[in-house]
Amino acid sequence: SAVISQKPSRDICQRGTSLTIQCQVDSQVTMMFWYRQQPGQSLTLIATANQGSEATYESGFVIDKFPISRPNLTFSTLTVSNMSPEDSSIYLCSVGGQAASNYGYTFGSGTRLTVV
Amino acid sequence: AQSVTQLGSHVSVSEGALVLLRCNYSSSVPPYLFWYVQYPNQGLQLLLKYTSAATLVKGINGFEAEFKKSETSFHLTKPSAHMSDAAEYFCAVSKTGGGNKLTFGTGTQLKVEL
Numbered sequence: 001s002a003v004i005s006q007k008p009s010r011d012i013c014q015r016g017t018s019l020t021i022q023c024q025v026d027s028q029v030t031m032m033f034w035y036r037q038q039p040g041q042s043l044t045l046i047a048t049a050n051q052g053s054e055a056t057y058e059s060g061f062v063i064d065k066f067p068i069s070r071p072n073l074t075f076s077t078l079t080v081s082n083m084s085p086e087d088s089s090i091y092l093c094s095v096g097g098q099a100a101s102n103y104g105y106t107f108g109s110g111t112r113l114t115v116v
Numbered sequence: 117a118q119s120v121t122q123l124g125s126h127v128s129v130s131e132g133a134l135v136l137l138r139c140n141y142s143s144s145v146p147p148y149l150f151w152y153v154q155y156p157n158q159g160l161q162l163l164l165k166y167t168s169a170a171t172l173v174k175g176i177n178g179f180e181a182e183f184k185k186s187e188t189s190f191h192l193t194k195p196s197a198h199m200s201d202a203a204e205y206f207c208a209v210s211k212t213g214g215g216n217k218l219t220f221g222t223g224t225q226l227k228v229e230l
Contacts, residue, residue: 006159033217033218041222041223042206042220042221042222042223043160043206043218043220044220045217045218045219048217092159092160094218096216096217104150104162104165105150105162105208105210105218106162107152107159107160108159109158109159110158110159112157
């Protein structure tokens with residue numbers, strides 16, 4: 001199965017600033033997904049990122065707040081913009097596509113974000 | 117739309133006892149079903165998956181789950197709990213094929229007591 005390197009693993013940020021999270025995959029994958037896990041809660045999908053097209057956002061999430069880049073089949077970034085304390089969460093990337101059918105969706109180790 | 121419901125946000129068992137974590141799904145199309153485990157301050161690890169092959173699925177660490185279409189269930193079991201099994205467990209569903217998003221349940225925190 002694919003191996004994902006996600007960074008940073010954690011960060012403490014000032015409100016009003018932005019943080020970019022990176023995910024690097026060790027193989028080419030069609031679909032990448034970005035999730036948010038708020039404290040003590042389950043995972044919620046933010047958006048789906050395909051290479052070469054605009055990301056598709058779930059209800060409640062907008063591109064201005066969570067811009068995503070997908071420049072190639074092995075890399076994606078998620079930016080959390082104009083942060084507030086409510087954005088304090090764990091953010092995880094995941095890969096899908098054919099590999100997921102065979103091996104299950106793989107997740108990065110997550111970025112633990114605290115906004116102060 | 118697809119969804120999963122995990123019954124019991126907290127489950128406590130004695131070491132050596134049976135572990136049973138419940139998951140029921142709703143899907144208008146044949147689903148793929150997954151169980152993930154999350155240890156404290158760590159990411160998600162896949163325990164097992166159902167992708168329309170055998171209905172009894174065996175996973176890592178001695179866990180298994182059985183897909184029961186008639187009951188729309190995919191409960192996770194382990195015959196004998198170990199202290200190291202204490203973690204958060206998530207059931208998730210997707211449409212068939214890896215190009216579809218995962219929808220997660222609310223999670224079950226498993227506590228294992230001596």
